[in-house]
Amino acid sequence: KSPNRIPAKLSELIQSQKQFLEGELKGIKFHLEIEDEDIVLIDIAQINQLLINLFKNSIYALRDLEAPTIDIQISKENKFLKVLFTDNGCGIEPKTQNQIFIPFFTTREKGRGIGLSLCRQIMRKNGGRISLKESQKGKTTFELRFSL
Numbered sequence: 001k002s003p004n005r006i007p008a009k010l011s012e013l014i015q016s017q018k019q020f021l022e023g024e025l026k027g028i029k030f031h032l033e034i035e036d037e038d039i040v041l042i043d044i045a046q047i048n049q050l051l052i053n054l055f056k057n058s059i060y061a062l063r064d065l066e067a068p069t070i071d072i073q074i075s076k077e078n079k080f081l082k083v084l085f086t087d088n089g090c091g092i093e094p095k096t097q098n099q100i101f102i103p104f105f106t107t108r109e110k111g112r113g114i115g116l117s118l119c120r121q122i123m124r125k126n127g128g129r130i131s132l133k134e135s136q137k138g139k140t141t142f143e144l145r146f147s148l
Contacts, residue, residue, distance in 0.1 A: 003043030003125045010083060010146070011037055013044065014072055017051040024059050028068045035075035040146040046122045050130075053115040054085050054142060060108070061089025061140060076148070083144040084133065092135040100132060 011034055018030060055070070062068035065088070073084040092100060092107075099105045101120045106113035116130075123130045123144065133141040 003046055005041040005043050005126065007039045008042050008044055008047075009037060009039060010042075010047070010081065011074055013047055013051060014074075014083075017048055017055060021052065021055050021059075025055070025070075028059070028062055028070055031069065031071045033071070033073045035073065037074050038076060038081055038148050040081050040148065042126045042146065043122075046126060050119045050122045050144075053119050057115060058085070058087035058089060058140075061087055061091070063089075065089060077145075079148050080128075081146045081148055083146070084141055085144065086139060086141040088138050089140060091137040091140050092132070094135075097132055097135060101130075 011032065014032060018025065018032075058070050062070075067088075069088050071084075071086045073086075075082050075084075096105075096107055100116050102113075103117040104113040105117075119130050126146070128144060128146040130145075131143050133143040135141070
């Protein structure tokens, strides 16, 4: 459905999804750094779904890790609000990195392959974009760019 875009602060949505997933995030160190933030026009329900997908992917990547962390950084760059969503988990294999946004592509045994393709669709509908900035063992970063 088409987005119902209203003014919102991404940092508030991130904090609220972190609280919503508190049980699953137990034991994971979380850090939110806000360099600069502006109000963005977004569909809050859709962006919450996107954040849940990113959190759940990180939780999966961080399983069995001794010091799991999720770092989120919000900053402004030109006419964009940029969100870097980073975890120190297992990473995404180089050979599959260009396929992660393809619907139904998954590397998980019980995965359905809809999370990241849905994230890309949500970002497009909300006038933004999502990309994999980097991924290796110990550091995976997704970049979200929202138009200001």
